[in-house]
Amino acid sequence: MTSDSGVTHNPSRSLRDWQYALRDQLRALSDQPEQETRWLLAAALGLDGAALLRDALMPISAEEEARITVLLTQRLAGVPLAYCLGEWSFYGLDLCVAPAVLIPRPDTETLVTLALEGLAENDAVRVLDLGTGSGAIALAIAQARPLAEVWAVERSPAALQVARANGALLAPQVHWLEGDWYAPLDSALRFNRIVANPPYLADNDSHLPDLRHEPWEALVAGPSGLECLERIIAGAYERLSLQGVLLLEHGPDQGKAVRGLLNNAGFGAVQTCRDLAGRERVSSGIRN
Ligand SMILES: C[S@@+](CC[C@H](N)C(=O)[O-])C[C@H]1O[C@@H](n2cnc3c(N)ncnc32)[C@H](O)[C@@H]1O
The missing domain is CATH 1.10.8 (Helicase, Ruva Protein; domain 3)
Known part of the structure; x- marks a missing residue:
């Protein structure tokens, strides 16, 4: 036949x-x-x-x-295995993935673990995930802290569709918003945690050919690679409640620059944590 x-x-x-x-x-x-x-x-x-x-x-x-x-x-x-399978595991969750979203990485689990630190299971806190993609970070936090009020923003309508579908299965309480970083949020909302794994590659990064199947707009920030991190840091202070924490994933060679941006924006206790491979990966600061 x-x-x-x-x-x-x-x-x-x-x-x-x-x-x-x-x-x-x-x-x-x-x-x-x-x-x-x-x-x-x-x-x-x-x-x-x-x-x-x-x-x-x-x-x-x-x-x-x-x-x-x-x-x-x-x-x-x-084609990456995750896109062939249509699903991928992240922080113990089985997420649907499609070429519209970045494939969630183990490095980003470091960000989730740090974001959960200090958030007791029965704390009714508010958390914001900027550039949510598949919804990986927002959903991992929502599952680990069911009482948290989790908000997630994404600029790509196609990516947000994937995130919403994952949310419907895993954490229907998450609020999904489409738009540019803080723009779609009610200006009165204040958060205890703001987390983001934004695009942080420069547009001439040598890794881009290997990443050709993933969305350019999920990977590339602009000529320096710091453009998205700069915008997120610039808007974070006024969106955080007192003692709220901003946590940002970035490239291994961007720690010093991100700490500088956080210090200049007035954040306290600025520090960088390493991922499982020992590379500088997540920088954070507290709103005083
Ligand atoms: C590196 S991916 C991270 C996806 C997901 N958070 C994760 O960790 O797997 C960055 C995400 O930010 C989104 N993004 C890029 N620019 C944005 C903007 N101006 N406002 C909101 N989201 C944006 C991209 O579409 C992409 O989904």
Whole structure:
């Protein structure tokens, strides 16, 4: 039988045959081909890991083969695994992701952990996540602190759609707003925490070719890379309540510049924390 893709379907090829075939092809680009094979097959066939092992001899239909082929072709073309799967794990949450949003990174879990410090579980605090993308930070905080009033702002309508969909499943209490940093917020709102992982690459950053599948506007801040951080810091002081904390993720070489911006804006207790790889990653300051 020949499928729509023009590939001849061999009905005697089992799930295990496909496992071997994918693993061999994925070796060319992945350092964990077995794991990626399991994830891609699970996504294409709607099976969990246990079924992949248990039903290894099951035949694969022409429709299933077509779905596997689409995912494999994307992956071999360099599409990030998260976009192939349509979901990604962040801070213990399974988030839907799409090419409209940045793929949430483990580095950003450092920001979430720091933002949660000092927020007791039963504190009714207000938290703002600027540039929410998939909603990763806002949702991780909302899940960890169910009494917190969490607000999230995003300029990209397509990204905000992904965030809202994640929110509907994970934390329906989050308030989602579309717009430019603080602009869509009621000017009377004051926050105990403002957090952001804004675009912080310069427009000539050497990493950009490797990141070509992710949205440019989620990555690039402008000629210096500091433009978004500057705007967020400039507007934060008046939006924070007394003793409120601003926490910003940034590039490993931007710590000194961000501390300077925070000090100039009047923040106290300015400091930078390192990520799990030991690189300067999150700078923060307290509104006195
Ligand atoms: C680096 S991504 C971070 C996404 C998400 N917070 C995360 O950590 O995975 C930055 C996000 O900021 C958004 N953004 C860029 N400029 C913005 C602006 N002026 N106002 C609001 N959001 C903006 C981008 O669309 C993107 O979703």
